[in-house]
Amino acid sequence: SAVISQKPSRDICQRGTSLTIQCQVDSQVTMMFWYRQQPGQSLTLIATANQGSEATYESGFVIDKFPISRPNLTFSTLTVSNMSPEDSSIYLCSVAGDETQYFGPGTRLLVL
Amino acid sequence: AQSVTQLDSQVPVFEEAPVELRCNYSSSVSVYLFWYVQYPNQGLQLLLKYLSGSTLVESINGFEAEFNKSQTSFHLRKPSVHISDTAEYFCAVSFTGGGNKLTFGTGTQLKVEL
Numbered sequence: 001s002a003v004i005s006q007k008p009s010r011d012i013c014q015r016g017t018s019l020t021i022q023c024q025v026d027s028q029v030t031m032m033f034w035y036r037q038q039p040g041q042s043l044t045l046i047a048t049a050n051q052g053s054e055a056t057y058e059s060g061f062v063i064d065k066f067p068i069s070r071p072n073l074t075f076s077t078l079t080v081s082n083m084s085p086e087d088s089s090i091y092l093c094s095v096a097g098d099e100t101q102y103f104g105p106g107t108r109l110l111v112l
Numbered sequence: 113a114q115s116v117t118q119l120d121s122q123v124p125v126f127e128e129a130p131v132e133l134r135c136n137y138s139s140s141v142s143v144y145l146f147w148y149v150q151y152p153n154q155g156l157q158l159l160l161k162y163l164s165g166s167t168l169v170e171s172i173n174g175f176e177a178e179f180n181k182s183q184t185s186f187h188l189r190k191p192s193v194h195i196s197d198t199a200e201y202f203c204a205v206s207f208t209g210g211g212n213k214l215t216f217g218t219g220t221q222l223k224v225e226l
Contacts, residue, residue: 001158031212042202042216043156092155096212099144099163105155 002027002095004104012110013083020079021107023093028073031096034066037106038089046091049076083111114139116205118217126225127195133188133220135177135203142208145186147177150200150219159201162186173197198224 003026013019023032034046046066047055055068069077080087088111094101115138125131137143147159160171167179177188186203203217 033213042218043214044216045213048211048213094156099206099212100146100158100161101212101214102158103148103156108153 001100001102002029002097004093004095004102006091006093006104006107008107009105010108010110012112015084015111017083018079018081019083019109020077021091021093023076023078023104025074025095029095029097030073032070032076033094033096033101034068034076034078035092035094035103036089037092043092046078080109083109085111087111114143114205114207114215116203116215116217118203118220120220121218122221122223124223124225125193128192130191131189131193131197131222133201133203133222135186135188135217137184137186137203137205139184139205139207144206144208145177145179146204146206146214147171147175147186147188148202148204150202152199156202159188193222193224195224195226197222 005024007022032049035043037043045058046061047057049055049068049070051070051073067079090106090108092103092106094103117136145162148156149159150156160169162169162179170176175190200219202219204214206214
C-alpha cells in the first residue's frame with residue numbers, strides 16, 4: 001500500500017481565515033479523495049480529485065469553500081476557506097488502489 | 113443508493129473475551145466491503161477487506177469478518193481481544209464500477225477493559 005503524509009498534522013485557526021492542507025503520496029496514483037470527520041462522527045466524502053481534471057464535489061460541498069488542487073499524480077491540496085467553528089474537524093486524504101482506499105494520518109483542525 | 117449500518121455505537125468488553133462488531137449494508141449491486149480501524153488521535157488503517165473469493169477474510173492481528181450476501185452483513189469478530197484493540201472501528205462499502213467511492217458506517221467504539 002502507498003505511504004501517505006499530510007501537512008499540517010494539526011492547526012488552530014481563527015474564524016474567517018483559510019488553511020491549505022497538503023497530501024503527499026510516495027507513488028503515482030490516479031484517484032485521490034478528501035474526507036471530513038467531524039467530532040465524534042464518521043467520515044464524509046468532500047470530493048474526488050483526479051489529476052488533469054476538476055475535482056468532483058459531493059452534495060453539500062462546494063468549490064468556493066473547499067478548493068482542491070491536483071497538480072500531479074503524487075500530490076494534492078485541500079483549502080478550507082473562510083473558516084468558522086463548524087469547520088473544526090479532522091480532514092483526511094486517501095488514495096485508491098486495488099479497489100481499496102488507503103488513508104493519510106489526517107489533519108486536525110480547530111477553528112476558534 | 114448504498115448505505116451502511118453499524119447498530120452498536122459502543123461495545124465494552126473485558127480483555128481476552130470474544131467480540132463481534134456488527135455491520136449491515138444495503139445495495140442493489142455487487143459490493144466490496146471493508147473494515148477500518150482508527151486508534152486514538154490517528155488516521156484510518158485498513159483492517160481487512162472482501163473483494164471476491166472466500167467469504168471469510170482475516171487480518172494479521174486476529175480479526176476476521178465474513179461476507180454474508182443473503183443477510184447483507186459483514187460482521188467483524190475476534191475470539192480474544194487485547195487492551196490494545198481499543199479503538200473506533202468503521203465498516204465501509206463501495207460498489208463495483210463505482211470509482212472506489214466509499215460509504216462509511218457511523219462507527220463502533222470498542223473499549224477493552226481489564
